[in-house]
Amino acid sequence: xxxxxxxxxxxxxxxxxxxxxxxxxxxxxxxxxxxxxxxxxxxxxxxxxxxxxxxxxxxxxxxxxxxxxxxxxxxxxxxxxxxxxxxxxxxxxxxxxxxxxxxxxxxxxxxxxxxxxxxxxxxxxxxxxxxxxxxxxxxxxxxxxxxxxxxxxxxxxxxxxxxxxxxxxxxxxxxxxxxxxxxxxxxxxxxxxxxxxxxxxxxxxxxxxxxxxxxxxxxxxxxxxxxxxxxxxxxxxxxxxxxxxxxxxxxxxxxxxxxxxxxxxxxxxxxxxxxxxxxxxxxxxxxxxxxxxxxxxxxxxxxxxxxxxxxxxxxxxxxxxxxxxxxxxxxxxxxxxxxxxxxxxxxxxxxxxxxxxxxxxxxxxxxxxxxxxxxxxxxxxxxxxxxx
Numbered sequence: 001x002x003x004x005x006x007x008x009x010x011x012x013x014x015x016x017x018x019x020x021x022x023x024x025x026x027x028x029x030x031x032x033x034x035x036x037x038x039x040x041x042x043x044x045x046x047x048x049x050x051x052x053x054x055x056x057x058x059x060x061x062x063x064x065x066x067x068x069x070x071x072x073x074x075x076x077x078x079x080x081x082x083x084x085x086x087x088x089x090x091x092x093x094x095x096x097x098x099x100x101x102x103x104x105x106x107x108x109x110x111x112x113x114x115x116x117x118x119x120x121x122x123x124x125x126x127x128x129x130x131x132x133x134x135x136x137x138x139x140x141x142x143x144x145x146x147x148x149x150x151x152x153x154x155x156x157x158x159x160x161x162x163x164x165x166x167x168x169x170x171x172x173x174x175x176x177x178x179x180x181x182x183x184x185x186x187x188x189x190x191x192x193x194x195x196x197x198x199x200x201x202x203x204x205x206x207x208x209x210x211x212x213x214x215x216x217x218x219x220x221x222x223x224x225x226x227x228x229x230x231x232x233x234x235x236x237x238x239x240x241x242x243x244x245x246x247x248x249x250x251x252x253x254x255x256x257x258x259x260x261x262x263x264x265x266x267x268x269x270x271x272x273x274x275x276x277x278x279x280x281x282x283x284x285x286x287x288x289x290x291x292x293x294x295x296x297x298x299x300x301x302x303x304x305x306x307x308x309x310x311x312x313x314x315x316x317x318x319x320x321x322x323x324x325x326x327x328x329x330x331x332x333x334x335x336x337x338x339x340x341x342x343x344x345x346x347x348x349x350x351x352x353x354x355x356x357x358x359x360x361x362x363x364x365x366x367x368x369x370x371x372x373x374x375x376x377x378x379x380x381x382x383x384x385x386x387x388x
Contacts, residue, residue: 038244040244045253045294049100086266089318097322104315112295139355228272231273251265330348354386356374
């Protein structure tokens with residue numbers, strides 16, 4: 001093999017090994033005093049909460065979801081069951097380290113746009129049209145200013161791009177371990193062919209490509225490696241100086257073939273959560289994970305085996321600090337007259353309240369600041385009692 005080609009392939013292998021690690025994932029960290037840890041996960045694409053946590057005892061559910069609800073998962077209680085692909089999380093549920101908040105949404109209602117909805121979720125805006133705060137920053141960045149003991153240079157963004165949720169005026173660092181730009185999709189396909197016959201290069205490239213594409217919003221990669229690595233990486237950072245981490249997880253837009261897509265997505269999410277627990281060890285006991293999505297999906301499945309953009313959604317909560325084993329929120333029902341616009345799960349709670357109460361309980365952020373600065377126009381409401 002020519003020397004220059006060999007060197008190019010060696011360099012590419014090194015790049016693949018790095019790309020296959022979660023260092024290329026948009027992950028952000030913030031240091032704060034104390035032992036409590038908070039992980040915020042942005043589930044991009046509008047996760048179908050009615051599929052993840054299924055209200056199987058609601059009399060209208062079976063008729064709305066004849067295909068999607070066919071495969072039975074484990075029972076969470078006498079009303080809700082868990083998607084079968086998330087069954088690996090049942091030990092967390094049984095240990096009261098897993099919970100869900102159903103029928104929640106941001107105040108954004110007007111357009112059901114992924115881009116507007118995700119910006120509204122990360123900005124923390126309180127407007128129906130999804131308009132951002134004047135500073136166009138993230139709610140978690142604003143919270144750092146109100147967190148007792150959090151000083152300058154306490155946050156670092158790791159990955160190809162900063163997450164809006166932690167972007168803003170509070171000083172942060174951004175670290176990206178590879179200077180080169182990502183390959184185009186055509187380049188990725190070409191190198192897949194070139195490396196397919198060589199075991200030395202094929203597996204690292206495949207792992208890198210799966211992770212990169214998944215974090216760009218495509219379907220989750222097969223197997224536990226990519227998101228297990230991500231969970232382990234986040235845990236390692238939280239075992240150091242960092243106390244807050246945030247990353248995004250794409251691929252939840254399920255207009256068609258939802259059964260197949262959700263199986264891959266929920267398996268990967270489960271892998272990440274379980275890897276975080278394993279990596280954190282005893283520190284898991286002071287950790288809370290809050291995973292949120294921009295909006296929910298239609299109550300009725302569509303004709304292509306999927307669901308369309310909706311309103312009321314689901315938040316996933318995990319951690320040893322959590323008072324879990326329960327479904328938070330008020331269930332609105334799925335029968336005629338109970339759906340929003342006769343199509344969507346009716347929101348009965350503001351999803352922003354859950355990270356707000358987490359910041360209040362874990363880091364001492366005052367209620368007044370949470371309702372005005374961090375989450376404008378938020379009504380905190382009664383304490384849901386998230387933590388032990």
